[in-house]
Amino acid sequence: DTAVSQTPKYLVTQMGNDKSIKCEQNLGHDTMYWYKQDSKKFLKIMFSYNNKELIINETVPNRFSPKSPDKAHLNLHINSLELGDSAVYFCASSSRFDYSDTEAFFGQGTRLTVV
Amino acid sequence: GEDVEQSLFLSVREGDSSVINCTYTDSSSTYLYWYKQEPGAGLQLLTYIFSNMDMKQDQRLTVLLNKKDKHLSLRIADTQTGDSAIYFCAGGYNKLIFGAGTRLAVHP
Numbered sequence: 001d002t003a004v005s006q007t008p009k010y011l012v013t014q015m016g017n018d019k020s021i022k023c024e025q026n027l028g029h030d031t032m033y034w035y036k037q038d039s040k041k042f043l044k045i046m047f048s049y050n051n052k053e054l055i056i057n058e059t060v061p062n063r064f065s066p067k068s069p070d071k072a073h074l075n076l077h078i079n080s081l082e083l084g085d086s087a088v089y090f091c092a093s094s095s096r097f098d099y100s101d102t103e104a105f106f107g108q109g110t111r112l113t114v115v
Numbered sequence: 116g117e118d119v120e121q122s123l124f125l126s127v128r129e130g131d132s133s134v135i136n137c138t139y140t141d142s143s144s145t146y147l148y149w150y151k152q153e154p155g156a157g158l159q160l161l162t163y164i165f166s167n168m169d170m171k172q173d174q175r176l177t178v179l180l181n182k183k184d185k186h187l188s189l190r191i192a193d194t195q196t197g198d199s200a201i202y203f204c205a206g207g208y209n210k211l212i213f214g215a216g217t218r219l220a221v222h223p
């Protein structure tokens with residue numbers, strides 16, 4: 001009964017390719033997020049969606065396009081992959097977008113390696 | 116802008132207490148969080164504290180919050196080798212701002 005699940009767990013791809021990472025949560029939460037963790041373990045938010053609407057876009061290149069087909073899913077599509085995109089991408093969800101009453105639940109991460 | 120700072124490394128002997136410190140700039144957080152990340156794994160919520168509290172104890176974990184100084188700490192009593200991990204403090208209003216993580220190493 002995984003609360004937040006991401007697929008794939010590992011992704012190795014060549015520069016210039018387009019790839020997608022999928023995320024699903026079964027917690028009934030309204031808000032979902034994508035975070036990026038770089039090689040120095042620094043975590044930074046990329047996007048957040050509340051009820052399928054984009055509410056945060058943190059100066060992420062437009063090669064990154066999140067898509068939320070419904071409240072339980074938030075997918076991340078990346079076009080024209082670059083070496084610098086190599087990182088671990090975490091999906092998360094919370095019941096409220098303002099973190100006022102609960103924690104954020106994180107997926108296990110997708111380790112993307114661009115070669 | 117919003118910022119969360121932590122020391123990067125901490126080394127303790129097994130059985131001793133560990134104290135991981137964090138300072139933050141954003142006062143709008145309703146809750147402040149401590150997450151644990153083991154090698155190759157995702158983020159696991161360890162504990163959190165409501166911003167109006169000074170202290171929260173949860174088994175071996177004690178969280179202290181000094182709102183005036185914007186200082187948060189996590190104390191792990193009787194530290195075990197299984198506690199070796201990276202510990203992140205985090206807070207924020209509509210997005211979590213994470214510290215850089217403190218790498219805790221526990222040695223015999």
